[in-house]
Amino acid sequence: MNFSIIRYILGNILYFEAAFLVLPCITALIYREEQGFAYLVVLAGCLVAAFIITRFKPKRRDFYTKEGFATVSLTWILISIVGAIPFVITGEISFAVDALFEIVSGFTTTGSSILTNVEALSHTSLIWRSFSHWIGGMGILVFVLTILPMVGGHNMYMIRAESPGPSVEKLVPKIRKSASLLYIIYIVLTLAQIILLLAGRMPAFDAICTTFGTAGTGGFGIKNNSMAGYSDYVQIVTTVFMILFGVNFSVYFLFVMKRFKQGLKSEEVRTYLLIIAVSIALITANVRESFPSLHEAVQHVAFSVASVITTTGFATADFNAWPTFSKGILVTIMFIGACAGSTGGGLKVSRIILLIKGIKKEMQLFLHPRSVKVIKFEGKPIQGEMIRATCIYFVAYVFLFAISVLLVSFDGFSTETSFTAVVATMNNIGPGMDMVGPTGNFSEFSAASKIVMTFDMLAGRLELFPILLLFVPSTWKRS
Incomplete structure (x- = not known):
């Protein structure tokens, strides 16, 4: 482990957090x-x-997967504490x-x-809560790497550790340019929504x-009724922008490059929609x-579905009061989440597709042991390593989820509350059901349960392994 380069990067992260804090100060x-x-x-x-x-430059610039994962995890912990x-x-x-x-939730x-x-x-604290969503949406280190080429060509190790989804590819040959392109798209979409909301006579602060x-698919409301x-x-x-921010940003890149056919053929986005x-x-x-009318029903249902599947968490209706069938669908899409490479959370649509295709392949092998079946995703053949990694991720996810539910259940709340509280935090959604529904909150949980769910939020956002590797002793061995 190259501790000097990690220290240096974390120091630079503090410069950026200082810059982020300028907004609440201006507010x-x-x-x-006086706040x-x-x-x-x-x-x-x-x-x-x-x-x-x-002040002291790193002695060595060696930077590999181990350093990348540790740096990402420590960055998120550091910015959250500060x-x-x-x-x-x-x-x-x-x-x-x-x-x-x-703030971790932010x-x-x-x-x-x-x-x-x-x-x-x-207003100062409200803007800080909401701004934390925007900062975390595309990833703190993705933002930093658009500004500072801190570790040369090894930036990809941090991008892969922080970006949501099974895999991350360069959009263009230089990773720094890829990060810049992603943020340009992110900023353009952000400005577009602000303009449209202002056109609807929404107060500027709101x-x-x-x-x-x-934009960050976070969902902190500034009103008690969201x-x-x-x-x-x-x-x-x-509703429209929640869905847009749940799309893989690589598709937007293809549109910008006028490769419309390739973008429209995205299997993940079509499945997501x-x-x-x-x-x-x-x-x-x-x-x-x-609801009084079909129009009103569709509007509130569409908002709720978009909010849940993109893991945004805004609410216009109390879906906790809806029939069990409807709540069952919402809980299901809580697990599914948005697309890989978007600002949304959850397991990701791409992983669900790969898992289903992997199961289908295994079933066919039972019937035809000698057949050769190639799994394709987005028109490309998928290596067995990708399927293996997806299955391992799913197993680790279920294991951590089960432990978290068990620990939170010590508070003695209903099964629905404990279960969906972990679903909401681990999938970075926001509201759950029952006590933690759209009209509820997490204030009644014990400090121990809040710590468990804080860990779950970080683990869910960082795709489990970067945060889990912090607890592996070999991670910290000097190289």
Whole structure:
């Protein structure tokens, strides 16, 4: 393990976190809120610490998979701890475990909250919560790598460790340019949504916070009723953009490069959109009588389905009160999640496709042992190593999920609450069912359960293995 290069990168990360903290400080000036002082103090602390840490250049620039995974995990832990400090200093979330849960939920784009009255927060803290979604949506290190080529050609090790999905490929020969292209697309979509929300007469502050939550598929609301109080226009725009941010960004790159046919042939995106359409149709048929009109039913169901499958977590209706069949569909798509290479969480549609194709292949081998069946995905043959990695990921996911549910169940809440609380945090969704439904929150859980779910949020966002490798002794052996 090359500790010097990891230290150097973490020092640079603190510079970037200081830059991120400028936004809440500016917000405090605009609204004349004293809470901005706390953010200014943390900003200054980040600059001092970063200066001290980066004064000494790394002795070696060796950087491989082990360093990449450790750096990604430590980066997310570091920015979360630092990002929680302003909440504690301001007293708006005075309990350190709660503050850490809240900001980890922000950076991992989960959206689960311990707050019982979000409207009591200052504008300064509200913008910081929402901005943390936008920062975490595309990944902190993806953002940093668009600015600083810190470890030369080895940046791919960090990109692969942080990017969601079974595999990450370069869009162009240079990885730094790939990261830049992704962020340009991300920023353009973000600005487009802000403009459209402003066109719908949504207040500027609300439009910015809502867009940050949508872009990162995080879903921190700034109102106690989430998105229910906004106009139909605002809800429809948000629905569309939630779905757009759940699409693999490589497809947008293909569109930008005018390779429309290749982009439209994406098997994952077509499956993703099909799941959304089928879910909306089935749930609408099931809850139609609960709404005054078919239009209203479709609108709220579409919003809920888009919010859940993209793991955004916004709400316009209390789907916790819907029939069991509808809730069953929502829980199912909570596990599925959005596309690989998007800002969404969950297992990812691509993994589900690969698992189904792998099962189908095994069944055919039982019937025809001598047959040779090649699995294809996105028109390309898939190596057995990819199927193996997908299966191992799924096993690790189920194992961690089961342990987490068991630990959280010690709090004594209902099975539905404990089960869906872990589903919501590990898949980076936000709301679950029962006590943690759209109208509930996570405040009643014990500190121990909140720590478990905080870990789950980080593990889910980083695709399990980067965070799990921190607990493997051989990871820390000097090379």
